[in-house]
């Protein structure tokens with residue numbers, strides 16, 4: 001895609017700090033790291049989000065995530081790694097080329113706001129109604 005910043009990274013038109021690459025996937029360091037080791041995995045084919053990605057691509061992305069999460073553990077020994085992926089501007093996806101965030105963290109390091117939401121009990125009737133609506137839409 002012409003003006004996609006991640007496509008430009010894939011083509012080498014914009015530099016990145018590469019961590020891993022194969023035929024279909026690229027992993028590189030996020031330039032605004034939320035924590036030390038914050039890494040992005042992207043498919044080389046331009047797809048915006050999980051809706052557009054094929055099942056095969058998603059499987060390959062997860063296999064790549066498994067490879068990378070082991071490497072992050074071995075290299076940095078974090079106590080946890082958040083795996084985060086945003087679909088759509090309403091959830092603050094900024095770069096509209098599918099990317100999976102791997103965000104390491106250990107206790108004592110700044111809290112990841114993205115993973116520290118407050119638990120507020122919901123209305124069980126509404127929860128059930130919504131879950132049933134989703135369940136009945138499964139293809």
Ligand code: 5GP
Nearest residue numbers: 005016028029030031032086092093094095
């Ligand atoms: P999201 O779309 O999931 O909200 O976040 C996009 C992510 O891409 C951000 O964490 C941002 O720092 C990262 N990012 C945006 N532009 C670049 C870039 O040119 N190079 C790298 N390495 N990361 C980028």
Ligand code: ZN
Nearest residue numbers: 004007046097
């Ligand atoms: Zn792209």
